[in-house]
Amino acid sequence: MNPDLALGGATLALAAGYYLLAAAIPTSLLADDVGPAGLPAIYALLLAALSVLLMVRSIRRGPAGASDRAVESEIGRRSRIARVAGLLGIGVAYVVVVPSLGYLLSIAVLIGGTTYYQGGVFNRYVVGVAVSGAVFLWLMFVVLLGIAQPPGWWPVPF
Amino acid sequence: MIVPAAFAGVAWGILGGALPGISPSITMALLVPFTYGLDPSVAIVLLASTYVGAEYGGSIPAILIRTPGTNAAAATVVDGYAMHQQGRAGEALGISLYSGFVGGLFGLVVLVLLTERLSTVALAFTPASYFALGMLGLSVIASLGGESLIKGLMAGVLGLMIATIGTDPVTGLNRFTFDTADLLSGIPPILVMVGLFAVSELFMQSGETGWEQTAQRSVRIRFPSRAIWRRIALPQAIGSVIGTFEGIMPGGGGAISSVLAYNEARRWSRHKEEFGKGSPEGVAAPEAANNTVACTALIPMLSLGIPSSNSSAVLLGGFLIHGLTPGPLLFVQHPEVVRGLYAGLFAANVAMVVIGYVIMTPCLWLVSRPKPYLMAFVYALVVSGVYSIEGSLFHVGLVLAFGVLGYVMRVSKMPFLPTVLGVVLGFMIESNYRRALVLSSGSHMTFIEDRISAALLGLAMLFIIGSLLRHLRDAGARRGEGAIA
Numbered sequence: 001m002n003p004d005l006a007l008g009g010a011t012l013a014l015a016a017g018y019y020l021l022a023a024a025i026p027t028s029l030l031a032d033d034v035g036p037a038g039l040p041a042i043y044a045l046l047l048a049a050l051s052v053l054l055m056v057r058s059i060r061r062g063p064a065g066a067s068d069r070a071v072e073s074e075i076g077r078r079s080r081i082a083r084v085a086g087l088l089g090i091g092v093a094y095v096v097v098v099p100s101l102g103y104l105l106s107i108a109v110l111i112g113g114t115t116y117y118q119g120g121v122f123n124r125y126v127v128g129v130a131v132s133g134a135v136f137l138w139l140m141f142v143v144l145l146g147i148a149q150p151p152g153w154w155p156v157p158f
Numbered sequence: 159m160i161v162p163a164a165f166a167g168v169a170w171g172i173l174g175g176a177l178p179g180i181s182p183s184i185t186m187a188l189l190v191p192f193t194y195g196l197d198p199s200v201a202i203v204l205l206a207s208t209y210v211g212a213e214y215g216g217s218i219p220a221i222l223i224r225t226p227g228t229n230a231a232a233a234t235v236v237d238g239y240a241m242h243q244q245g246r247a248g249e250a251l252g253i254s255l256y257s258g259f260v261g262g263l264f265g266l267v268v269l270v271l272l273t274e275r276l277s278t279v280a281l282a283f284t285p286a287s288y289f290a291l292g293m294l295g296l297s298v299i300a301s302l303g304g305e306s307l308i309k310g311l312m313a314g315v316l317g318l319m320i321a322t323i324g325t326d327p328v329t330g331l332n333r334f335t336f337d338t339a340d341l342l343s344g345i346p347p348i349l350v351m352v353g354l355f356a357v358s359e360l361f362m363q364s365g366e367t368g369w370e371q372t373a374q375r376s377v378r379i380r381f382p383s384r385a386i387w388r389r390i391a392l393p394q395a396i397g398s399v400i401g402t403f404e405g406i407m408p409g410g411g412g413a414i415s416s417v418l419a420y421n422e423a424r425r426w427s428r429h430k431e432e433f434g435k436g437s438p439e440g441v442a443a444p445e446a447a448n449n450t451v452a453c454t455a456l457i458p459m460l461s462l463g464i465p466s467s468n469s470s471a472v473l474l475g476g477f478l479i480h481g482l483t484p485g486p487l488l489f490v491q492h493p494e495v496v497r498g499l500y501a502g503l504f505a506a507n508v509a510m511v512v513i514g515y516v517i518m519t520p521c522l523w524l525v526s527r528p529k530p531y532l533m534a535f536v537y538a539l540v541v542s543g544v545y546s547i548e549g550s551l552f553h554v555g556l557v558l559a560f561g562v563l564g565y566v567m568r569v570s571k572m573p574f575l576p577t578v579l580g581v582v583l584g585f586m587i588e589s590n591y592r593r594a595l596v597l598s599s600g601s602h603m604t605f606i607e608d609r610i611s612a613a614l615l616g617l618a619m620l621f622i623i624g625s626l627l628r629h630l631r632d633a634g635a636r637r638g639e640g641a642i643a
Contacts, residue, residue: 003569003570004570007570007572011312011316018319018334021334022333025326025331025333026331028329028330028331030328030329030330031328031329032328032329032592032595032596033595033600034591034592034595035329036326036328036329036331036333037333038592039318039322039588039591040319040322040333040334043315043318043319043322044319046311046315047312047315047316047319050308050311050312050315051312053308054306054308054309054312057308079365080365083364083365084361084364084365084562084565086364087360087361087364087537088361088558088561088562090537091357091537091541091554091558091561092555092558094541094554095541095551095554095555095558098551099551103542107538107541107542110534110537110538110541111534111535111537111538112534113534114530114533114534114537114538115530115531115533115534116530117364117530118364118366118367118529118530118533118534119367119528119530120367129531129534130534133534133535133538134538137538137539137542140192141192141542141546146195147191147194147195147546148549149542149545149546150545150551
């Protein structure tokens with residue numbers, strides 16, 4: 001599928017959803033003539049119009065109007081998206097586990113996990129970097145700057 | 159504390175700028191959460207000094223490994239790497255450092271002379287004027303679309319939509335909060351910037367796996383000889399002047415100014431034939447330009463509250479976190495912050511020379527680290543730093559979401575700065591637009607009758623028309639080249 005056509009479709013759907021949400025904003029007796037929904041509705045219509053323009057342009061250009069970048073194989077595209085999803089998953093996992101495990105352990109797991117994910121190797125060097133990186137960040141944020149990080153379930157505030 | 163902050167910011171900036179893929183804005187964004195507990199003056203100097211350091215730091219890999227550490231160092235690669243191949247890397251780094259110092263001082267003088275004068279004009283602003291000012295800032299989007307004006311405008315509208323999340327500025331009603339307490343006060347612009355800039359970069363690099371390292375032999379910086387000093391004086395002047403205009407212009411920046419400076423330096427050089435083959439002027443001009451921009455890009459941000467570049471947008475985020483609102487009132491309510499910034503920037507430019515000389519070895523070590531370690535550390539820094547802003551894991555999740563948005567935008571070739579502009583200016587535009595209409599009993603003529611508003615809206619129209627014409631001309635030229643090909 002033409003990438004610009006897909007992008008236009010996605011932003012058109014976003015504009016429609018945003019418009020519906022804006023229309024659902026309750027009116028207030030304190031409201032001015034424009035109201036809280038006024039400009040959001042305009043933004044939604046603007047985005048919809050631009051999305052349609054983009055889709056029309058991509059259809060008119062046809063195959064020759066496709067993106068200038070080299071055509072990527074479907075396997076390559078899926079592989080790229082999978083890589084991004086994996087890295088995103090590491091970040092999401094951190095958000096999920098840090099309230100339980102606490103900052104020091106969780107950040108060490110994040111550093112080690114990302115290194116393994118990108119490097120494909122898990123050895124004592126990776127463990128060493130993960131542990132020392134976590135200790136360094138804990139010292140910097142919690143001890144030096146006095147900025148609290150999630151303590152977790154540990155009795156001692158990590 | 160300002161001088162140590164300047165030194166620390168420059169050191170961090172040089173290290174960040176030396177890492178390819180880590181732009182000055184990302185380097186600054188990573189540092190913002192660390193400034194949360196600091197005195198506002200110190201925090202602002204720390205961030206601004208980071209910008210100064212990063213502009214020099216980008217030239218280190220440009221000269222040594224033919225990879226610009228920042229976009230602004232792209233022009234330095236041409237002659238800088240050529241000098242390295244001739245065994246003159248130390249001389250190239252010395253010229254870069256010295257020219258950056260000259261350009262930075264020039265930019266600082268312009269910053270001090272122009273900023274407060276411009277802000278005095280802004281004291282006469284009404285809500286209509288502020289609305290028009292916001293529209294002028296948004297009109298920059300017309301020049302930021304790259305190859306696609308439509309995508310640039312879409313990115314800008316996305317930013318405006320993000321800015322509507324939270325509490326309505328007039329009625330106090332909740333909008334697009336989905337009954338989430340974390341969204342009641344809206345989305346802090348810094349979260350959007352860290353997500354779009356830093357996290358999306360991580361996602362872009364996720365496909366580059368492996369443990370490649372770039373071995374670097376030791377290099378010592380050599381400052382220019384007297385003969386070279388005389389020879390690079392004109393290109394430094396050219397770079398400084400171009401950097402001044404490009405820095406002030408919204409949408410301008412280090413990358414554009416360094417390329418323009420390189421071209422003009424070659425045009426006026428008596429040794430044109432040396433350009434591209436290791437000309438010291440080819441290093442001096444772009445480096446002077448991009449360090450001038452590091453100061454002059456702050457002028458519209460400080461005086462009017464309008465960021466003209468990604469980095470000044472991040473600095474604006476830093477101001478907002480510390481409860482400071484850039485604009486004319488900053489000079490009245492917090493003059494110590496402004497004076498501290500000026501002093502800090504002077505210290506930063508001096509620090510750049512000192513630290514640039516001693517930091518070479520750690521820089522070389524850092525640049526040659528395996529990428530998995532660097533990515534892991536940046537990821538850890540992002541999640542730790544974002545949590546530090548308000549102690550909210552929800553914010554960490556938001557930054558990851560904006561990272562996904564940034565990745566999609568990059569793959570779709572949508573520019574970031576329009577989105578950042580929309581987020582930063584959206585609240586100001588909407589609140590002042592509606593206030594102006596309330597004051598005028600609903601009459602839109604107020605935007606014309608207010609002279610400042612009319613002038614700014616006229617400027618915005620001129621800017622948009624000029625950008626549109628340039629865009630159409632460039633599109634026509636590209637179609638012509640395609641036909642010939």
